[in-house]
Amino acid sequence: MEKETSTRARVLRIRDGVLAPAPDDDVLAEETPIALEYNGISHATMLATPADLEDFAVGFSLTEGIIDGARDVRDIESRTSPDGIVLSLTISSACAARLKERRRALSGRTGCGLCGVETLPEVLRDIPPVPPAAPVRARAVLDAMRALRVRQSLHTLTGATHAAGWADADGAIALAREDVGRHNALDKLIGALARRADDAPAPGTGLIVVSSRASFEMVQKTAAAGVGILAAVSAPTALAQRLADRLNIALLGFMRDNDTTLYAHAERISA
Structure with missing residues (x-):
């Protein structure tokens, strides 16, 4: 069903403002x-x-x-x-x-x-709020984001893809998917969760981490999957924050090393 996810191309590099004398190879993500x-x-x-x-x-x-x-x-x-x-x-x-x-x-x-x-x-579909769940430690969310980066093999190769991962309450990544589009990566992850639902923990017992900003659509997809925590590397939008507040989703942004900012439903995150 699937094609190659990357291809090699001849490029000319500029380093320190100087054009290299000969072409080099680079790896590009397929789209x-x-x-x-x-x-x-x-x-x-x-x-x-x-x-x-x-x-x-x-x-x-x-x-x-x-x-x-x-x-x-x-x-x-x-x-x-x-x-x-x-x-x-x-x-x-x-x-x-x-x-x-x-x-x-x-x-x-x-x-x-x-x-x-x-x-x-x-635009904003009528999705029911995510039910309450036991809070997840902040350390587990930070650990999950670090673990996601290790799972981004196509991004390591090309530098051109996003990733979405589902982690359990301890921050261990159980599933991760990559794509050139951040929405697509999240859809792939949610599809993988749904297809293994019979022999895996319920998605709502864990959290989703994404290597992108958090738009309203990312929040909406997270809610559709029944997951109550969405953590993003970059910033959320204002509409994403309002939607997360309405849909009972803990929304975290600017995940950097041991730092993050919590924008909605702090009760889902514990110290």
């Missing part, structure tokens, strides 16, 4: 159009790293509210062409009928922002 079809109907095209695509298909479907759980996906098939990869999902008839009612045109991007919505209410 591939990934089209998603549901029961034979085209729905979205995203630009993503061509890895962990079944996780991506399930996670995107969950966080977009297309399905209610991984079991609503009956089958996933892929078709590869010179233009990209098509993921064809067969979903339950109830989910397919619901999708037809609110179908919209999407056009994905590596960068930030929405993937195209028809009405303003579609």
Whole structure:
């Protein structure tokens, strides 16, 4: 199903303002159009790293509210062409009928922002708040972010990808996914969590760490996964903070070494 995630290219380097006399090799992350079809109907095209695509298909479907759980996906098939990869999902008839009612045109991007919505209410979907859970130690959250960096093998190779990881309450990373897009990395992680739900701890018992800033969409996806803690390397937006407050999510930003800032629901974090 999946293509190579990186490729080599000839480059010229400038060091200390001086152009090197000869070309050198560099490694670039691949970015591939990934089209998603549901029961034979085209729905979205995203630009993503061509890895962990079944996780991506399930996670995107969950966080977009297309399905209610991984079991609503009956089958996933892929078709590869010179233009990209098509993921064809067969979903339950109830989910397919619901999708037809609110179908919209999407056009994905590596960068930030929405993937195209028809009405303003579609921006902030009606997601229930995450239930309360036992607080997680601040040290565990910091440890999880450090552990995520070790799991970023494609970023180490290319310097061009984001990562999202799920850690247990002790800060041990159990799952991590990478992608050129931060939203895609989180969707891949959520899809992986959903697909292993029968033989793994509930996502709500742990936390999510991401190697990016925290936009409202990252908070919304975290809530859709039922996880009550989202920690980001960089800053949150104001809308992300307000949404985290409404959805009962502890939102942490500026994770640096032993430092971080807590923006919402401090009761989920203990000393």
